[in-house]
Amino acid sequence: xxxxxxxxxxRFQRVIVVSLxxxxxxxxxxxxxRSQAVVARTLAAQDDTSVALLINDLNRANNxxxxxxxxxxxxxxxxxxxxxxxxxxAQAISKELQTLxxxxxxxxxxxxxxxxxxxxxxxxxxxxxxxxSLRTAGGEAFSLNGSRMIGSTPIVSQRNTLMxxxxxxxxxxxxxxxxxxxxxxxxxxxxxxSLQTRVQVxxxxxxxxxxxxxxxxxxxxxxxxxx
Amino acid sequence: xxxxxxxxxxxxxxxxxxATQFRSQPLASSNRLARDEALRQSVNQLExxxxxxxARVQALQNEVKAREDESARxxxxxxxxxxxxxxxxxxxxxxxxxxxxxxxxxxDGVDPNDPADRSLGWTIHYQDxxxxxxxxxxxxxxxxxxxxxxVVPTTSFHYAGVNILINNANRLTGPYTVxxxxxxxxLANGVxxxxxxxxxxxxNRIYRLGLSWLRSTRLSVPAYDATFLVKNAQPLG
Numbered sequence: 001x002x003x004x005x006x007x008x009x010x011r012f013q014r015v016i017v018v019s020l021x022x023x024x025x026x027x028x029x030x031x032x033x034r035s036q037a038v039v040a041r042t043l044a045a046q047d048d049t050s051v052a053l054l055i056n057d058l059n060r061a062n063n064x065x066x067x068x069x070x071x072x073x074x075x076x077x078x079x080x081x082x083x084x085x086x087x088x089x090a091q092a093i094s095k096e097l098q099t100l101x102x103x104x105x106x107x108x109x110x111x112x113x114x115x116x117x118x119x120x121x122x123x124x125x126x127x128x129x130x131x132x133s134l135r136t137a138g139g140e141a142f143s144l145n146g147s148r149m150i151g152s153t154p155i156v157s158q159r160n161t162l163m164x165x166x167x168x169x170x171x172x173x174x175x176x177x178x179x180x181x182x183x184x185x186x187x188x189x190x191x192x193x194s195l196q197t198r199v200q201v202x203x204x205x206x207x208x209x210x211x212x213x214x215x216x217x218x219x220x221x222x223x224x225x226x227x
Numbered sequence: 228x229x230x231x232x233x234x235x236x237x238x239x240x241x242x243x244x245x246a247t248q249f250r251s252q253p254l255a256s257s258n259r260l261a262r263d264e265a266l267r268q269s270v271n272q273l274e275x276x277x278x279x280x281x282a283r284v285q286a287l288q289n290e291v292k293a294r295e296d297e298s299a300r301x302x303x304x305x306x307x308x309x310x311x312x313x314x315x316x317x318x319x320x321x322x323x324x325x326x327x328x329x330x331x332x333x334x335d336g337v338d339p340n341d342p343a344d345r346s347l348g349w350t351i352h353y354q355d356x357x358x359x360x361x362x363x364x365x366x367x368x369x370x371x372x373x374x375x376x377x378v379v380p381t382t383s384f385h386y387a388g389v390n391i392l393i394n395n396a397n398r399l400t401g402p403y404t405v406x407x408x409x410x411x412x413x414l415a416n417g418v419x420x421x422x423x424x425x426x427x428x429x430x431n432r433i434y435r436l437g438l439s440w441l442r443s444t445r446l447s448v449p450a451y452d453a454t455f456l457v458k459n460a461q462p463l464g
Contacts, residue, residue: 050388065281101462135383141460
């Protein structure tokens with residue numbers, strides 16, 4: 001009876017040891033798999049090209065933030081001076097209102113930019129990529145075949161039909177983008193190079209483009225101000 | 228004996244795997260290590276600068292808003308313009324909002340380590356996030372964030388190497404959370420539609436991307452953490 005109990009204890013200890021090693025083994029396998037899953041996006045494990053591209057984007061973003069801070073500082077000074085003089089600078093506030101209306105697509109706008117003609121059908125992700133590149137390059141206002149587009153304009157492909165804000169658009173596609181042509185053109189060329197393997201793309205600089213279409217902002221029904 | 232053999236085999240495997248884990252660290256020359264370190268230090272410094280600049284922009288925005296509030300108190304004409312300005316700020320994403328909505332979550336899946344599968348379908352791409360955001364707008368979303376970054380009219384999603392960037396070079400890493408304010412049922416119906424996000428849903432089944440969504444009665448989204456500069460697009464008239 002005692003021997004039987006001793007055998008049982010020894011067997012139990014061995015099972016515990018094997019289980020612990022199994023756990024350690026399992027842990028290492030999981031670490032191995034997980035490290036492969038996340039390794040690519042942790043900074044320390046990235047290839048030099050990815051890091052160099054990230055540096056490039058950070059430099060560009062920081063330059064834009066410096067310009068934003070300078071513009072805000074100037075705006076604050078202007079408002080403060082008017083208040084110190086005993087009045088109020090309605091013009092500075094109107095200017096900011098117009099800027100925001102241009103950004104949200106609420107007013108017709110004009111300015112220099114590019115006209116991009118795409119002579120065949122493209123998919124939603126191809127248009128998204130083009131818009132992403134142009135926005136990163138400082139594109140300020142966009143329209144495609146007469147539809148104004150901002151960041152919240154849904155772009156989807158439904159059964160090979162490109163839908164912009166719920167409306168079907170078909171080739172030829174004429175994309176107007178207002179911004180600095182010097183900055184926009186390299187971005188457009190890069191995106192066009194991938195499209196040009198199957199559709200003809202024509203990019204023209206324009207000194208003054210006009211986008212007359214506007215977006216009527218949807219009223220906020222569910223969202224309330226404040227956190 | 229069988230148990231001992233198992234223990235030996237298991238120990239051997241553990242040691243082997245641990246050795247593999249260590250050996251997977253590439254050997255590098257000191258020059259290369261120094262260059263890699265310098266590049267990563269540059270990123271860290273630029274990201275610190277990026278955060279400081281955003282804080283500076285937000286502080287200036289608050290100062291401008293305070294001056295505008297003061298101006299509106301002094302002039303009824305300014306007060307009217309200011310009301311329109313506040314409305315535009317909310318539309319443009321410069322105001323924090325709260326309300327009911329939907330939260331969508333997903334993450335990188337598991338690499339199948341299959342030489343025949345080079346699709347990288349197990350990773351989340353910026354196009355996946357942009358497709359979700361686009362679908363939410365189409366389903367009536369009133370405000371959207373991705374990992375806390377507000378999606379605004381100028382938002383672009385793109386790759387810098389393997390990094391997914393949004394807005395002012397904000398690096399997105401998984402797990403990814405997309406938050407949308409709006410009617411929770413309509414938003415959930417949009418995301419749940421089998422015809423929508425079909426490719427992502429298929430990859431979710433294969434690679435376990437953890438795609439899920441949850442309706443909420445109260446969610447909050449922060450304001451955009453920068454502002455807009457318009458240099459070229461001038462209002463007509």
